[in-house]
Amino acid sequence: MNELRKFIDNISPMTDSDWEFFSSKLQEVKLKKNSTLLQVGKVENYLYFISKGIIRLYIPRVESDLTFGFLFENEFVTGYDSFLSRMPSEYQIETLTESVLWRISKKDLEEVYERTNNGNIIGRKMAENMFLIKSKREISLLNKTAEERYLNLFIERPKLLQQIQLKHIASYIGVTPQALSRIRKRIN
Incomplete structure (x- = not known):
């Protein structure tokens, strides 16, 4: 969990009391290689921080999957569109290696936004970062x-x-x- 604290403090340092509140909402998840985090047709309920492992985002197809993202240690992963919209996901998320993740539910994350001094700042900066990664990938595919x-x-x-x-x-x-x-x- 120390790597998550360092990661967040690099974005916008949290006070010890805010960190204590935030970290109390986190749950450690250990997964084997090829475990599914999110299935097509399911609503995303969690935001995960990757403490160890490699994660793949893809659209499953009969002939061959369409991979559109990889995430590594010290990065966040979620089916963000489903997480925000509460609509079923159109893609899957799986572990490519044994993985250790820290997760927080949408409900608990909303509470962190409301009750901490800089939870909203961290959330906004993470959303901006996800947008930039997605935008860069789209431009690369087109150009x-x-x-x-x-x-x-x-x-x-x-x-x-x-x-x-x-x-x-x-x-x-x-x-x-x-x-x-x-x-x-x-x-x-």
């Missing part, structure tokens, strides 16, 4: 070639290339595993 998107992963997320199956990386950059293999051969 860059698959090869450029793959090369950007080397620069921006080298952990991704070392720890995630190539089929998931191929889906993330918008190509088939065979096309990714050709891209990798050209680069090498």
Whole structure:
């Protein structure tokens, strides 16, 4: 939980009493590899902080899943659109490795926003950060070639290339595993 405190304090430091209140609402969750956090058709009820592990966001399809996000240690994960709208999710979230997460329910998070000095500031900054990540990904898909998107992963997320199956990386950059293999051969 110390890494979560450091993460939050980097955004907007909490007083000890606010941290005590916030941390009292957190629940530790330990999951095995390939565990589902959120299923298609279910409403997201939690915001998670990843203490350990790698998480994938994807749309399940018969022919092959469409991966659109990966999250790592010291990042938050949630089906944010479902979390906010209370509508069923159109995608799934799963662990790619054994994971340790800290979660807070929507109800408890709302209470933190109301009762702490800077809960709203932290929530707003996290929402802004999620928007920027999503926007950057959309622009990349529209403006860059698959090869450029793959090369950007080397620069921006080298952990991704070392720890995630190539089929998931191929889906993330918008190509088939065979096309990714050709891209990798050209680069090498």
